[in-house]
Amino acid sequence: MAVVYKKDEKAAKKRPNYVLVFIALAVLTVIEVAVVQFPLPRAPILIALSIIKAALVALFYMHLRSDSRIFSALFGLGIILGIAMVISFVLLINTPFGNDH
Amino acid sequence: MATQAGAVSLQPRRATGIWRLLSTTDHKEIGLLYIYSGFLFFLLGGLEALLIRVQLTQPGMRFLSPELYNQIFTMHGTTMIFLFAMPILIGLANYLAILMIGARDMAFPRLNAFSFWVFLFGGLVMYSGFILGGAPDAGWFAYAPLANPEYSPSHGMDLWAMGIILTGIGSIVTAVNLIVTILNLRAPGMTLLRMPVFVWMVLITAFLMLFALPSLTVDAVLLFLERNFGAPFFLPAQGANPLLWQHLFWFFGHPEVYILILPAFGIISEIIPVFSSKPIFGYRALILSGLTIGVLGFMVWSHHMFAVGNSPASDASFSLSSMIIAVPTSIKIFNWIATLWGGRVEFKTPLLHAIGFIAMFIIGGLSGVMVAIVPFDQQITQTYFVVAHLHYVLFGGTVLAVFAGVFYWFPKMTGRMLSETLGKWQFWLMLIGLNLTFFPMHLLGMDGMPRRVYTYEDNPGWALWNSLETIGSFILGLAILLFIFNVIRSLRSQEQAPDDPWDGHTLEWATSSPPPAYNFASIPTVRSLRPVWDQKYPEFTDEDSSKIDPEPPGSVTIPNTDPPQPTDHTEPVEGNIHLPSSSFNPILIAFGLTVVSYAAIYALWFMPVGILISMAGIVLWNWETP
Amino acid sequence: MEEQKKLTGHEPYQPTTLGIDSRKLGIWVFLASEAVFFSGLIATYLIVTVRSTQGPYPNEVLSLPLVSVNTFVLIASSLAMVIALSNAEENKIHRTVIWLIVTAVLGLVFLGGQVYEFIHLFHNGLTLDQNLFGASFYTLTGTHGLHVLSGIIWIILVIFQLLKFRGDASQAAMKVELTGLYWHFVDLIWIIIFTVVYLLYT
Numbered sequence: 001m002a003v004v005y006k007k008d009e010k011a012a013k014k015r016p017n018y019v020l021v022f023i024a025l026a027v028l029t030v031i032e033v034a035v036v037q038f039p040l041p042r043a044p045i046l047i048a049l050s051i052i053k054a055a056l057v058a059l060f061y062m063h064l065r066s067d068s069r070i071f072s073a074l075f076g077l078g079i080i081l082g083i084a085m086v087i088s089f090v091l092l093i094n095t096p097f098g099n100d101h
Numbered sequence: 102m103a104t105q106a107g108a109v110s111l112q113p114r115r116a117t118g119i120w121r122l123l124s125t126t127d128h129k130e131i132g133l134l135y136i137y138s139g140f141l142f143f144l145l146g147g148l149e150a151l152l153i154r155v156q157l158t159q160p161g162m163r164f165l166s167p168e169l170y171n172q173i174f175t176m177h178g179t180t181m182i183f184l185f186a187m188p189i190l191i192g193l194a195n196y197l198a199i200l201m202i203g204a205r206d207m208a209f210p211r212l213n214a215f216s217f218w219v220f221l222f223g224g225l226v227m228y229s230g231f232i233l234g235g236a237p238d239a240g241w242f243a244y245a246p247l248a249n250p251e252y253s254p255s256h257g258m259d260l261w262a263m264g265i266i267l268t269g270i271g272s273i274v275t276a277v278n279l280i281v282t283i284l285n286l287r288a289p290g291m292t293l294l295r296m297p298v299f300v301w302m303v304l305i306t307a308f309l310m311l312f313a314l315p316s317l318t319v320d321a322v323l324l325f326l327e328r329n330f331g332a333p334f335f336l337p338a339q340g341a342n343p344l345l346w347q348h349l350f351w352f353f354g355h356p357e358v359y360i361l362i363l364p365a366f367g368i369i370s371e372i373i374p375v376f377s378s379k380p381i382f383g384y385r386a387l388i389l390s391g392l393t394i395g396v397l398g399f400m401v402w403s404h405h406m407f408a409v410g411n412s413p414a415s416d417a418s419f420s421l422s423s424m425i426i427a428v429p430t431s432i433k434i435f436n437w438i439a440t441l442w443g444g445r446v447e448f449k450t451p452l453l454h455a456i457g458f459i460a461m462f463i464i465g466g467l468s469g470v471m472v473a474i475v476p477f478d479q480q481i482t483q484t485y486f487v488v489a490h491l492h493y494v495l496f497g498g499t500v501l502a503v504f505a506g507v508f509y510w511f512p513k514m515t516g517r518m519l520s521e522t523l524g525k526w527q528f529w530l531m532l533i534g535l536n537l538t539f540f541p542m543h544l545l546g547m548d549g550m551p552r553r554v555y556t557y558e559d560n561p562g563w564a565l566w567n568s569l570e571t572i573g574s575f576i577l578g579l580a581i582l583l584f585i586f587n588v589i590r591s592l593r594s595q596e597q598a599p600d601d602p603w604d605g606h607t608l609e610w611a612t613s614s615p616p617p618a619y620n621f622a623s624i625p626t627v628r629s630l631r632p633v634w635d636q637k638y639p640e641f642t643d644e645d646s647s648k649i650d651p652e653p654p655g656s657v658t659i660p661n662t663d664p665p666q667p668t669d670h671t672e673p674v675e676g677n678i679h680l681p682s683s684s685f686n687p688i689l690i691a692f693g694l695t696v697v698s699y700a701a702i703y704a705l706w707f708m709p710v711g712i713l714i715s716m717a718g719i720v721l722w723n724w725e726t727p
Numbered sequence: 728m729e730e731q732k733k734l735t736g737h738e739p740y741q742p743t744t745l746g747i748d749s750r751k752l753g754i755w756v757f758l759a760s761e762a763v764f765f766s767g768l769i770a771t772y773l774i775v776t777v778r779s780t781q782g783p784y785p786n787e788v789l790s791l792p793l794v795s796v797n798t799f800v801l802i803a804s805s806l807a808m809v810i811a812l813s814n815a816e817e818n819k820i821h822r823t824v825i826w827l828i829v830t831a832v833l834g835l836v837f838l839g840g841q842v843y844e845f846i847h848l849f850h851n852g853l854t855l856d857q858n859l860f861g862a863s864f865y866t867l868t869g870t871h872g873l874h875v876l877s878g879i880i881w882i883i884l885v886i887f888q889l890l891k892f893r894g895d896a897s898q899a900a901m902k903v904e905l906t907g908l909y910w911h912f913v914d915l916i917w918i919i920i921f922t923v924v925y926l927l928y929t
Contacts, residue, residue, distance in 0.1 A: 015813060022806040026799060029921075033795050036926050043927065050922035054915050061809045061911045068747050070284075071755045078759025081312050081399065082766030085352060089770040092403065093342050094777070098411050100342070208749040273760050281753045285743045311760045319767035326866060331856030334771070340778040340859055349767060716880075723884050 016060045028053050124683040126210035127618060128199045131217050133514065135192025136507075138221055139185050145228075146180035147581060149173050154538075154574040157567050160559040170555035171238040172257065176227070178241030179261065182361065183268050184224040186499055190364040191216075191275055193506050194303040196514060198279070200609035201297045203288025203627060205620050208281040210681035211722065216271040216278070218691035223267030226698055230257040237261035240553060242354065243324065245335035245346040250328055256702055262325040263698035269314045269321070270694070276314075279307035288608070290627035294388075297607045297630075298381060301388050302367030305395040306360050312399070313356035320349040325701070344409060351402040359398040361495065363391060365502030366433055369455045372509050373437050375603050376452035377444025380631060383436040390429035397426045407475050408482045416475045423473035430466060434459060450524030451603070454505035457532050461497025465490060468543065483553070486546025492539040501531070504584070511591070512598035516614045523587040530580035537573030541566040606631035619678045684725060690718035754905050758912045765916050768867045769923055775859040776928065785860060785928040788851045790844065797840035798921050801875075804833035805914045808907045815889075815903040823903060824886055830910065831882045834875055841872050864924065871920055874913045881906045 032049050036042055059065040064072050092098030125131060152173050156165045165173060199207060207213045230236035235255025239248040248258045283304045287296070296304075324346070326332040333339035335346050366387075374381045381387065403411065403419040437459055446452070468490040472478045481487065504527075511519050545566050550557055557563055601610040610633045612620060629635045693715030700707035743749060776785065811826035845865070853861045885906050889899055 018806055018809045018813070022802065025802045029795065029798055029802070032922065032926055033791065036791075036929060046922050046926050050918055053918045057805060057911050057915045057918065061805050061914075062908055068745070070745060070747065070752070074752075074755050075759050075762070077308075078312065078762035082762045082769075084399075085316070085763065085766045086770040086773065089345075089348055089352075090773055092348060092411065092415060093344055093774050096412060097415055099344050099409065101410075101412075209753065273757075276760070277753050277756045280756050281749050285745050285747070285749050285752055287744045289742075291744075311756065312763050315760055315764035316767050318764060319771065322866070322870075323771065326855065326862065332862035332866065333856065333859060334775060334862055338780075340780040341775060342778070345771065345774060349771075719880075720884065723888065726888075 016065075018061070021056055021060045025053055025056055028056075121683070123688050124214075124685045126206075126214050126681045126683055126687070128195050128206045128210065128213060129514070129616065129618075129620075131213050132192045132194075132196030134217050135188045135195060135220075136514075138217075138224075139189030139192055142180050142184035142188070142224060144581070146177050146185055147578065149177035149180065151574055151578055153177060154571040156555060157557070158571045159564050159568070160557050162556060165555060167555045168238070171240075171553075172230075172236040174553060175237045175240050175257075175261075179227060179237065179264075180224075181495070182241060182357070183265070184220075184227075186361050186495070186503075187268075187272065188220055189503055190306075190361070190499075191272075193368070193503075193510070194279060194306075194364060197510060197609055198283065198300050198303045200612065200616065200620060201300050201607050202283060202286065202291055203608050203621060203625050204282060204286040205624075205678070206681055207278050208286055209278050211684050211687050212274050212278055214684070215687035215691055216275040218688045219271040219274075219694060220268050222691050222695040223264040223271065226260050226267060226695060227264035230255070230260045233260070237264075242350055243346075244350075245324060245327065245343050246337075248324055248328070248346075249335070259325060259328055259702045262321040262328070263702065265321040266318055266325075267691075267694060267698060269318045272310045272314050273318075276307040276310035279303060280311065283307070288624050288627050294385070295627055295630050295632075297367075298370035298384065298387050298391075299364070299367035302363045302370070302391055305391050306363045309356045309360045309363070309395055309398065313353045313360070315353075316349050317353035317357075320346060320353070323349070329702070344406070347406055347409065348402070351405045352399075354405060355402040356398045358494070359394055361499050363394065365458070365499045366391065368502045368506040368509070369437060369458055370433075371607065372451045372455045372505055373440045375509075375605050376447045376449060376455075377441050378447075378604070379440055379444040380606075381436065382439035382442075383432075384630065386432055387436050390432045393429040394426060397422060397429070401426060404473060404478070407478045420473055420475050424470060427466060427470050427473075434463065434466075449603075450519070450521055450528060451505045451509035453525065453528045454501050454508065457528065458498060458501040458505060461493055461501060461532075461535070465493030465495075465497055468493060481546050483551055484546035485542040485550045485552055488552050489539050489542035489546060492535070492542070496535050496539065504528075504531070509603065510609075511588075512602045513609055513612075513614050513616070515592060516598050517591040517594055517596065518598045518602060519587050519591050523583060523590075527580045527583040527587065530576055530583065534573050534576030534578075534580055538570045538577060539573070541570055601633070604634075604637075606634040608632055618680055682725070684722065686718045686722040686725070690715045690722070693718060748901060750901065750905055751908075754908050758908065761912065761916075765871075765919075768863075768870060769919065772863040772867045772923065775863045779858040779860045781858050783851055783853050783857070783860070785864075785924070788848055788853050789925055789929055790847065791925060791929065793840060793844055793847075794921065794925050797837055797844075798917065800833050800840065801837045801914050801917050804830050804837065805911050807833060808910050812900065812903045812907050815900040818899070820889055820899055823899065824889055827882050827886050827889075827903070831879050831886075834879045834882075834910075838872060838875055838879075841868065867920060867924065871913070871916060874916070878906070878910045878913055881909065 028049055032046060035045050035049075058075070064075070094100050122130070122134065125134075152165060153170070156162055156170060195207070195213065199205075227237060233256060235257040237243070237253075237257040237260060238255070239253045239258055239261075243258060243261060247253065248261075283296070283300060323332070323334045327334050327336070333341055335341050335343045337343060370381055370387060401419055401423045403415065404423045407416055407420075437455075441456075468486070472481065472487065472490055508519055508524055511517070545563060546552075548560070548563070550560075550563060557567075598614045600612065600614050602614075603610075608621075608625065608627070609616075611625065625632065693711050693713070696711030696714060697708055698711075700711050745752070807826050807830040811823050811830060814820075814822040814826060848864075853864070855862055855865050885902050888902060
């Protein structure tokens with residue numbers, strides 16, 4: 001009597017070049033450190049750079065790019081909620097929109 | 102382990118009696134542990150309520166000192182929410198949702214056990230305050246800086262913080278377990294849109310727990326660090342804004358109330374169709390409204406803070422979102438009423454409670470919309486109006502639904518029927534009691550009677566209403582006693598309950614009462630929304646018959662599986678069924694974390710001992726995993 | 728007659744509705760929760776640090792060179808981890824173990840760097856109760872450090888399991904993958920923390 005079930009199949013997947021990703025991460029980090037040495041509007045640049053770095057780790061090291069979309073959806077939910085929490089809390093506590101008059 | 106074809110190879114039970122309880126990983130046993138413990142905490146919380154009511158019968162009474170009163174109302178709220186309502190709903194989910202999706206157990210049975218023990222120990226940690234110099238006393242929501250040592254000098258709030266962290270860990274782990282189980286262990290053919298409404302509600306609730314509890318955990322950690330290490334997170338003198346506490350708290354606190362009500366909605370959605378002999382009206386609308394409530398539930402939290410001095414823009418935004426969230430809730434109410442309409446209605450005890458739920462929840466929902474209006478809320482905030490609102494939705498809502506569910510599923514879980522007569526008496530007493538206790542609170546609140554204060558001024562009418570409320574609360578107590586008597590009497594009776602006493606629709610009724618350890622001899626293949634009903638009455642043509650699949654598309658088929666037979670529960674027909682092994686490691690780890698909690702409060706140097714105990718549990722757990 | 732597979736509660740290949748391993752699904756669900764948890768701590772840091780009424784302030788005491796190096800160490804450990812997984816997927820258990828050891832060692836180096844930094848900050852007057860910056864800094868980075876420590880312990884447990892069940896490739900790859908997901912997540916959080924704490928206000 002056969003029991004048929006689905007396996008978590010990974011057909012010969014093309015794995016990303018992990019070292020290349022590492023180099024990208026390292027370079028981005030250097031850029032980040034460099035940015036704060038200059039009188040630039042650091043907040044938007046730094047946030048953008050760190051998002052890119054985080055995305056690289058998530059997509060390539062954590063295999064979100066090649067794995068089931070379900071993982072991305074679940075993790076994405078948490079990330080989005082977390083970002084919403086940070087933004088709304090800062091607004092509600094440290095700005096006049098909230099309590100800081 | 103024997104592997105004969107056709108045999109159930111149960112892991113030989115090493116333990117019996119109490120040791121069996123301490124090491125069980127079976128979702129049904131854990132479900133019952135949650136339900137029994139939850140009910141015991143309900144009694145404790147109820148006792149606290151009665152003490153409060155006695156103290157408030159007349160103005161100026163000193164039945165309870167102010168200090169003791171603070172501890173009693175704090176523990177009442179904490180107990181009812183964290184130690185009764187959540188656990189008992191999780192217990193019902195544990196027991197029933199797994200059966201309803203045709204699974205044999207949770208995805209992670211040992212984690213399931215761990216969740217239970219860490220909840221129980223967390224509750225005990227909080228209660229130990231009564232014998233360790235003072236129970237928590239700053240309200241169940243523990244606003245800082247009221248919760249700081251300056252105003253709460255005993256260790257009560259430290260025990261509260263640790264208890265919250267422990268129970269929070271348990272809830273998050275349960276959430277992971279439920280989500281994975283419901284998404285990944287459904288029987289073949291059970292698509293998402295064939296899941297019972299209760300399972301959907303449990304799934305959404307699990308996501309709420311997953312995302313809301315972390316905020317509370319952060320809050321509790323910050324509070325603990327402030328109280329014990331001077332970290333000035335909420336101290337205005339050091340520049341802090343104490344509202345940080347409230348935002349972190351209510352970001353959890355609001356989804357929390359949906360955690361408390363969505364499973365209740367699910368229970369009602371199971372009971373009403375069965376006792377109307379009709380399918381649920383508007384299944385998709387119910388699901389969609391549940392999802393909407395889940396999402397919107399994260400966008401309304403600041404409506405608990407309308408009186409703290411936020412900008413009008415902020416208050417208006419949250420007021421708007423709070424009013425919008427009433428819409429999906431109303432949709433559900435219409436769906437339930439439409440289900441009853443035209444059905445062959447049997448007014449048995451579960452249905453009485455369900456109808457009572459609808460009526461009481463409408464009242465609670467209406468007062469909820471009222472408090473969503475900022476100027477009104479700013480008048481009645483911190484008064485008994487809020488107490489009235491929350492008790493109509495939590496007692497008239499959640500508690501009635503819990504009793505509905507208990508009456509409905511008692512035969513399945515215990516193999517005994519509860520007495521209908523006693524049940525009806527209990528229901529009416531409860532309905533009268535709850536309205537007598539909580540309705541006058543609307544009036545007192547609008548008249549300005551503050552909450553969370555041990556006494557009140559002798560204003561005209563206040564003593565009368567309070568006395569009536571106290572009488573109401575004792576009627577509630579009587580109803581509960583009647584219920585307990587009903588349960589004990591039934592458990593002692595020899596009469597075996599049938600497998601399917603209510604002519605049910607969903608998979609749990611395809612097992613014996615109670616089900617065997619392995620739930621289903623062969624995992625059923627599901628072909629419709631009401632698998633058991635459709636298999637019993639294939640001749641009935643209703644609007645659902647067109648939705649019955651002759652051949653479920655694309656599903657994984659386990660051969661040689663017949664549609665669920667009501668009596669097909671004796672011997673399994675194919676393959677081997679290996680059940681999850683029992684283990685003492687879950688309780689060991691939970692115990693270690695409890696030791697860490699006490700050490701953090703009383704003796705930091707002892708923390709490594711607790712950590713080592715937990716580590717031992719983790720290593721052994723790892724060792725026993727193949 | 729085909730071989731009958733036993734279904735257990737922990738069986739990696741039990742029939743699953745979505746066709747994915749339950750444990751992997753569980754880890755991702757858990758990480759989603761952890762994302763909200765760390766967001767709470769990060770939000771706290773962002774809110775309270777700028778409200779500190781007394782020093783030391785971030786730009787006075789935070790040392791960028793040390794922490795930048797530490798950041799590289801942690802990112803490198805993620806590389807080591809994913810190489811370990813690669814080897815596990817190819818059933819090269821010995822190599823897997825070696826790269827897991829490298830990961831754990833780099834993790835320990837990171838923690839060492841954190842401890843060193845904490846001591847340095849402490850001597851400069853930054854304590855948990857000194858000001859809001861101190862309170863939120865130590866809480867956020869300390870919690871992260873505890874997560875790194877837990878990850879290291881998990882890696883050690885996996886190493887023992889791999890050595891014990893040598894040759895069971897399918898199981899090995901999943902075990903490494905599960906611990907790897909957690910490890911990368913902790914690295915991901917550090918990427919955010921590094922930016923928010925060390926670069927934003929300094």
